[in-house]
Amino acid sequence: MTAFEQLLQDEAREIETVLDRLLPAHARPEGRLVDAMRYSTLGGGKRIRPFMVLKSCELFNVSRIGALRVGAALELIHCYSLVHDDLPAMDDDDLRRGRPTCHIKFDEATAVLAGDSLLTLAFEVLANSDTHSDPTVIVELVLNLARAAGVEGMAGGQMLDLVAEHHALEIPEVTRLQRLKTGALIGFACEAGAIMGKAAEPVRHALHAYAHDLGLAFQIADDLLDVEGDAAVVGKKTQKDDAHGKATFVSLLGLERARAQAKMLTEQAIGHLDLFGAKADPLRRLARFVIERRA
């Protein structure tokens, strides 16, 4: 394990602890709902989005407690989206991170409610005064996270993805789909530090540009993993894009050009971090990690 992988793992463990505290199991009849939320949130995952939050916050010396809360809130949104995307009416997936998906482990109704409740909890976590001492900052976090998760962001991208099953998409459309579906949350993750640290516009813009390029590289890497990955390592079904006839960067560009494009975007993303000096090294390493990972 490289030093970076160790750092990633350590931070993931701390986010796991925060998420665990935010989701206390209880014995009441509705405890089944909390069980489903815990099942869908805890127990692994690389926690790449919270990592981006933590490292963008470190650029501005933001309080660690606040950064962890924002990272956890973002991960709750990410986990809710996985629970709902896996539903039979959506992608109909039985396996996630090597375990049965929420609606298989529990049932479909519980999975719908667990997703709803994780989404709701994310905003409750943000709105707590522990997140930031300045309520203006909290309001900006809520606004930006809601936008990133909603129609103009992740949910809109997921809708595009559903519509795309009946249309052959070209590169510009796949790019737009991915910028919404995965890019919007990554954008929030990287801008969170600038919001929390009340950074000036050019600085915030640099982080936005980094997230923009990294988000696409991340998606291309995911598409490559879907084609080249081993289901046992990736922890979910692979080659399902091809089975569904979905247009991906790999199907549109071919393996070689997709790989080159991901590499180019990664270098471009890293270029946007120049103004931060050595402090941004974790974000630089993350960019390289994203396209080199095997799972």
Next chain:
Amino acid sequence: MTAFEQLLQDEAREIETVLDRLLPAHARPEGRLVDAMRYSTLGGGKRIRPFMVLKSCELFNVSRIGALRVGAALELIHCYSLVHDDLPAMDDDDLRRGRPTCHIKFDEATAVLAGDSLLTLAFEVLANSDTHSDPTVIVELVLNLARAAGVEGMAGGQMLDLVAEHHALEIPEVTRLQRLKTGALIGFACEAGAIMGKAAEPVRHALHAYAHDLGLAFQIADDLLDVEGDAAVVGKKTQKDDAHGKATFVSLLGLERARAQAKMLTEQAIGHLDLFGAKADPLRRLARFVIERRA
């Protein structure tokens, strides 16, 4: 139509206008998602929860624009919950307000996403600076709405309802279920004015107590409508509680005692409004309307 019914209708119309502006249709491929959100939100409904927000805000001379935004945000949450509750995996309803439910009109995947997006939009609407000039107030609204909608509120109540299908509930359990499932949002509606107007604790407590009693009266009235109502007037299937063998206030208390209980709770609710004088008359009339309505 009584003067009160006219007032209710006028306020509902204004909320409809605000919701319409918050959900601008657009021609992009993901526009189908906005169409489904508009379909599930616009075109009727008594808007009783936003009415409570508007009238509780009037007690404290809160800005009308802010009150309308909070009312609209709450209605978005209410509408999201209806879309998800109607899903085949949940209550499996085909009809709502006399029209096909969202998953019938569109499809199940779109209905899941539309519900998710309405929930997300509610927080975006709250977090806009037009909602209140003081960000501390906005943060408090976000926190309270998230709690009212989440595991300790509406979603937890819905989970209890699902669990209840396999257990015979008694009065205390049905009461707790309804306090969560419908009471929590009603509680937020009535406390919203106090939050927006930065009211003192005893005043806020009086509104909380009003909402507490009214919420239960509201639910008993709903159960009565399910038994006695005419589907054509109510706009959804009636007598489905009995068909599902669900324990309700009516099945547990009988018609006569349920009616008496609703009446008692209404008078109790009205009693909590004494300290507001004539200004609280719309909230008093609402309480009477709730148990007298026929649809």
